Amino acid sequence: MNALTGTGTLTRLALRRDRVMIPAWVVPIALLVASTASAFGGLYDTPEERAGVAASTAGNGSLRALYGPVFDTGIGGLTAWRMMAFGSALAGLMAILLVVRHTREEEEAGRLELVGAGAVGRRAPLAAALVTGFGASLLLGLLVTLALLGQGTRGAVAFGIAFAGAGCSFAAVAAVAAQLTESARAARGISGAVLGLAFLTRAVGDAGSGTLTWLSPLGWAENIRPFADERWWVAALFAVWAAGLVTVAHALVARRDIDASLLPPRPGPAAAGRRLRTAQGLAWRLQRGSLWGWTAGFAVGGAALGGLADGAADLVRDNERLADVMRDMGGASGLVDSYLASMTGVMGMIAAIYAVQAVLRLQGEENSGRAEPVLATGVGRVRWAAGHALLAFAGSVLLMAVSGFTMGLGYGATTGDTAGQIGRLTGAGLVQLPAVWFVAAVALLLYGAAPKAARASWGVASLTLATGLYGPALRLSPWVMDLSVFTHLPKVPSADVTVAPLAVLTVLALALAALGLAALRRRDITA
Amino acid sequence: MTKAISVAGLHKSFGRTHALDGLDLAVEEGEVHGFLGPNGAGKSTTIRILLGLLRADRGAAVLLGGDPWRDAVTLHRRLAYVPGDVTLWRNLSGGEAIDLLGRLRGGLDEARRRQLLERFELDPTKKGRAYSKGNRQKVALVAAFASDVDLLILDEPTSGLDPLMEEVFRECVREERDRGRTVLLSSHILGEVEALCDRVSIIRGGRTVETGSLGELRHLTRTSVTAELAGRADGLGGLPGVHDLEVRGDHVRLQVDTDKLDAVLRRLGETGVRSLTSTPPTLEELFLRHYENGPDGPDGPADPAAPAVATGALAADAEARR
Numbered sequence: 001m002n003a004l005t006g007t008g009t010l011t012r013l014a015l016r017r018d019r020v021m022i023p024a025w026v027v028p029i030a031l032l033v034a035s036t037a038s039a040f041g042g043l044y045d046t047p048e049e050r051a052g053v054a055a056s057t058a059g060n061g062s063l064r065a066l067y068g069p070v071f072d073t074g075i076g077g078l079t080a081w082r083m084m085a086f087g088s089a090l091a092g093l094m095a096i097l098l099v100v101r102h103t104r105e106e107e108e109a110g111r112l113e114l115v116g117a118g119a120v121g122r123r124a125p126l127a128a129a130l131v132t133g134f135g136a137s138l139l140l141g142l143l144v145t146l147a148l149l150g151q152g153t154r155g156a157v158a159f160g161i162a163f164a165g166a167g168c169s170f171a172a173v174a175a176v177a178a179q180l181t182e183s184a185r186a187a188r189g190i191s192g193a194v195l196g197l198a199f200l201t202r203a204v205g206d207a208g209s210g211t212l213t214w215l216s217p218l219g220w221a222e223n224i225r226p227f228a229d230e231r232w233w234v235a236a237l238f239a240v241w242a243a244g245l246v247t248v249a250h251a252l253v254a255r256r257d258i259d260a261s262l263l264p265p266r267p268g269p270a271a272a273g274r275r276l277r278t279a280q281g282l283a284w285r286l287q288r289g290s291l292w293g294w295t296a297g298f299a300v301g302g303a304a305l306g307g308l309a310d311g312a313a314d315l316v317r318d319n320e321r322l323a324d325v326m327r328d329m330g331g332a333s334g335l336v337d338s339y340l341a342s343m344t345g346v347m348g349m350i351a352a353i354y355a356v357q358a359v360l361r362l363q364g365e366e367n368s369g370r371a372e373p374v375l376a377t378g379v380g381r382v383r384w385a386a387g388h389a390l391l392a393f394a395g396s397v398l399l400m401a402v403s404g405f406t407m408g409l410g411y412g413a414t415t416g417d418t419a420g421q422i423g424r425l426t427g428a429g430l431v432q433l434p435a436v437w438f439v440a441a442v443a444l445l446l447y448g449a450a451p452k453a454a455r456a457s458w459g460v461a462s463l464t465l466a467t468g469l470y471g472p473a474l475r476l477s478p479w480v481m482d483l484s485v486f487t488h489l490p491k492v493p494s495a496d497v498t499v500a501p502l503a504v505l506t507v508l509a510l511a512l513a514a515l516g517l518a519a520l521r522r523r524d525i526t527a
Numbered sequence: 528m529t530k531a532i533s534v535a536g537l538h539k540s541f542g543r544t545h546a547l548d549g550l551d552l553a554v555e556e557g558e559v560h561g562f563l564g565p566n567g568a569g570k571s572t573t574i575r576i577l578l579g580l581l582r583a584d585r586g587a588a589v590l591l592g593g594d595p596w597r598d599a600v601t602l603h604r605r606l607a608y609v610p611g612d613v614t615l616w617r618n619l620s621g622g623e624a625i626d627l628l629g630r631l632r633g634g635l636d637e638a639r640r641r642q643l644l645e646r647f648e649l650d651p652t653k654k655g656r657a658y659s660k661g662n663r664q665k666v667a668l669v670a671a672f673a674s675d676v677d678l679l680i681l682d683e684p685t686s687g688l689d690p691l692m693e694e695v696f697r698e699c700v701r702e703e704r705d706r707g708r709t710v711l712l713s714s715h716i717l718g719e720v721e722a723l724c725d726r727v728s729i730i731r732g733g734r735t736v737e738t739g740s741l742g743e744l745r746h747l748t749r750t751s752v753t754a755e756l757a758g759r760a761d762g763l764g765g766l767p768g769v770h771d772l773e774v775r776g777d778h779v780r781l782q783v784d785t786d787k788l789d790a791v792l793r794r795l796g797e798t799g800v801r802s803l804t805s806t807p808p809t810l811e812e813l814f815l816r817h818y819e820n821g822p823d824g825p826d827g828p829a830d831p832a833a834p835a836v837a838t839g840a841l842a843a844d845a846e847a848r849r
């Protein structure tokens with residue numbers, strides 16, 4: 001038996017399991033690129049307006065750090081500028097999740113052992129996971145190319161290659177990470193850290209001379225320069241990187257046992273600390289790592305958005321339509337304040353995603369059978385559920401306070417009035433909370449009353465974010481916008497705080513949460 | 528004696544599956560009660576109802592004098608539960624999980640915890656994800672045995688334990704009984720049931736088909752008799768309770784319901800006996816009979832595969848014990 005025997009069968013199995021997941025990743029990313037191109041067509045329809053974007057970017061380091069440089073001022077070129085950094089990072093994220101899912105996660109669940117006992121070579125599972133990850137990346141590239149054909153064939157093909165190349169690069173990173181650790185979670189963590197580092201390297205490089213950019217696969221993606229002077233040879237960098245890492249991963253597989261890892265697992269304490277004695281203590285222990293991660297992300301995000309405020313206002317100032325969009329998102333006072341208000345809103349919508357995942361930990365605990373032994377002790381259901389719900393509610397307070405604070409710090413650094421901006425923007429962040437809590441409460445209600453439908457709360461949170469981000473630019477009708485709770489918040493700091501909507505949303509959130517807990521008390525707990 | 532658990536006419540459906548169909552169960556205080564039945568018979572469902580995790584559709588259940596659904600939290604402080612398939616938190620060590628579960632139940636005995644870790648040869652510093660199936664099971668067992676409770680509810684607690692550890696488990700259960708605690712033990716391992724249980728209940732298709740001490744149950748089954756007679760025995764086939772009669776000249780071989788053995792022996796005696804062997808039913812035969820031929824529950828004719836699978840498992844088990 002050859003070490004790769006069975007790769008085909010395993011690949012078919014993987015594709016079957018991912019028949020929803022892969023389209024759910026690639027189609028929205030492709031649609032996002034397509035809609036950005038069409039929105040730019042409307043927003044910047046004269047060459048002067050487009051030249052203005054290029055000039056603002058050239059003169060503003062923080063904008064370049066976020067999006068990269070503008071290589072061409074056509075609609076295609078601007079779309080590449082806006083989408084390349086984030087889109088290629090998303091492609092990388094998709095590839096990481098796919099590859100870890102079919103390697104370390106399978107192994108951890110013990111399913112690989114089952115497969116390995118069949119007529120399957122020892123390198124086949126890794127090979128099948130890589131084929132799946134590469135395949136999804138290429139599919140994404142193809143769809144993006146099709147979506148942009150209207151802007152020119154050469155550019156569209158280069159754009160597709162950039163996304164596909166970024167995806168394949170990080171599929172290869174994940175393949176190595178999956179060999180290093182014993183848990184899928186840690187493998188995702190390591191690969192995610194590499195992805196974050198790649199984004200950061202590119203950002204620092206683009207803000208400065210551009211040398212560092214060449215150290216990052218995400219930098220290569222933008223340097224294929226779609227719709228500008230396409231440089232096809234850059235694609236070879238992806239191939240060399242991916243081939244190198246795949247070789248390393250295969251060498252590692254050959255050297256280790258199934259279930260084993262190269263980094264040895266660290267032992268834990270032999271007895272529990274004082275704090276691990278209540279349901280709340282357990283919830284904290286299970287969620288604190290994730291909360292610290294989100295907090296770090298919110299701190300960096302807030303600082304970046306705050307530091308960008310002046311540049312963003314420049315970008316918008318000369319463009320009537322764009323200024324309108326900004327005012328729709330962030331209220332009508334000064335442009336900078338509209339920008340700050342709209343970005344604070346976006347942070348709130350992202351905090352809602354945090355809150356949903358914190359609430360849905362309950363479902364993870366229940367479905368995995370870990371809730372059962374806990375609920376068979378002196379812990380009542382409400383107390384158990386409240387432990388995790390509290391982390392969702394209080395954790396979102398922390399996130400919004402931190403991102404408001406760092407946004408104030410970032411913006412204050414450019415204006416000189418740091419203390420004042422910190423106060424104003426922290427307040428603005430906290431104003432988002434009733435809407436965040438409302439989304440969390442919807443998740444809790446669904447979990448309590450209709451656990452099979454609880455996953456729909458992801459949909460609620462993502463649609464809320466999507467309407468908030470793209471609704472104004474797409475000119476969605478007001479009643480669609482009204483469906484998002486965040487539309488009903490006062491647009492602080494651009495507008496004044498009005499108490500009524502905040503009070504109403506808070507009361508509604510508490511009521512829904514109470515209903516959710518009451519429903520949980522009445523239903524069966526199933527493993 | 529008072530009852531630690533008493534269940535009468537319990538019904539529970541999941542959609543169209545009737546998991547429990549009028550189940551009865553009585554567990555006396557201080558006894559080790561075996562809870563048996565083929566796969567899908569409803570053992571785990573009954574246990575989950577007793578733990579207040581599921582709500583029964585109909586019927587009465589009393590646990591330690593309380594209502595398992597309404598008084599769940601107060602009752603849970605007096606019991607410990609070990610599921611058949613323990614999943615642990617991946618980033619908590621085994622020691623942390625043991626302490627946590629014990630504390631949530633109201634505290635655990637430190638000395639006993641230390642002693643149990645030693646006896647089960649369990650390393651408490653490993654993280655949850657690093658434990659093998661058997662070791663995960665041990666984590667839950669140590670947490671349960673180290674708690675000071677009145678009732679232990681164990682749902683196939685030894686799945687995955689090696690024979691040495693199985694022995695440690697049996698010692699622990701005996702110690703619990705000696706301390707006056709009640710144990711409800713659901714199990715497919717007949718040796719375990721035979722070694723530990725004072726009384727057993729056998730369920731099938733969500734209904735109780737037999738309950739009593741092992742001696743009482745034995746009495747209800749068939750004894751096989753082989754005899755060489757002085758002449759031809761007549762009329763054996765006409766006696767009540769005789770099955771599978773084979774007569775070859777002077778040689779007779781038959782099965783008889785144990786409570787009808789008397790009449791058969793008398794008839795054989797009338798003919799004159801040269802040699803006689805009578806084999807009491809083995810435990811395997813006892814259970815297999817219930818697994819195969821119990822009253823048709825919902826699992827019966829509708830799902831012929833289920834009992835067959837159970838038989839296979841038990842037969843394999845019986846094989847292993849030889």
Ligand SMILES: Nc1ncnc2c1ncn2[C@@H]1O[C@H](COP(=O)(O)OP(=O)(O)OP(=O)(O)O)[C@@H](O)[C@H]1O
Binds near residue numbers: 526527564
């Ligand atoms: N949550 C559930 N949803 C649907 N059906 C269920 C659920 N839980 C149990 N059942 C069904 O109820 C019946 C009884 O299951 P139960 O788990 O109680 O059996 P068991 O006696 O514990 O079997 P085993 O020996 O295999 O552990 C089975 O037919 C099972 O499929």
Ligand SMILES: [Mg+2]
Binds near residue numbers: 570571572611682
């Ligand atoms: Mg069971």
